[in-house]
Amino acid sequence: MDGTQIFVYSMTRMGQVGAWSRYELPFVVDDWAIAGDSLYLRSGDFIHFVDDTEVGDEVAPGQIEQFEGIIQWPWLEFGQPGVTKMLYGFDIIGEGAVSVSFGIDQSNGGLFTPGYTVPADTVPGMVIPMPLAAPSLSVKLTYEGSEPWQWNALGLYLQDLRGMS
Known part of the structure; x- marks a missing residue:
């Protein structure tokens, strides 16, 4: 496998309705950390972070790839x-x-x-x-x-x- 699958369980604020989401990352995640509201992922010598203003995934340093939802x-x-x-x-x-x-x-x-x-x-x-x-x-x-x-x-x-x- 060339990447990592992440499963996240989310709940709505109103009604307490929960659902699972699956994220398929194009790289292997070695470690992860949450600092404040930011998620950081380490893959080898690279550190990735989730940027909700960006549309797509960084598949290599400086290379953003769009994906379907x-x-x-x-x-x-x-x-x-x-x-x-x-x-x-x-x-x-x-x-x-x-x-x-x-x-x-x-x-x-x-x-x-x-x-x-x-x-x-x-x-x-x-x-x-x-x-x-x-x-x-x-x-x-x-x-x-x-x-x-x-x-x-x-x-x-x-x-x-x-x-x-």
């Missing part, structure tokens, strides 16, 4: 398992250019719709139409990485299609 949900049932649900559309709130795709076949984890590039904040307008039917869905957001980005919320508009008795 990917957020993916697990397969969600949205109601009774195995019953087909109809997705009508979605809204997203955040910052930065984003491509949205939907996993539509849980038995084939790689089967996603093509990515649709949408504005970072779609709430001021109409719902983004996305008609598709599946028993469970996974949502994947891909941020290009050439600009700072942030995800705040995603709203899905769907209906359970089970028969009424």
Whole structure:
């Protein structure tokens, strides 16, 4: 392996909702330290620090490489398992250019719709139409990485299609 994977557990201030993030660094981390609000990483003879004003990773001294940011949900049932649900559309709130795709076949984890590039904040307008039917869905957001980005919320508009008795 040419790098290091770091897993970070974060909690929101409101609601105490937690989530794991995985970071893949292009270098091996030998040691790390936190001083104040800054994270420092040592790799061989190099010292790296996290700079939230920089877009990308320093892969070599003075060489910044941009990378995609990917957020993916697990397969969600949205109601009774195995019953087909109809997705009508979605809204997203955040910052930065984003491509949205939907996993539509849980038995084939790689089967996603093509990515649709949408504005970072779609709430001021109409719902983004996305008609598709599946028993469970996974949502994947891909941020290009050439600009700072942030995800705040995603709203899905769907209906359970089970028969009424």
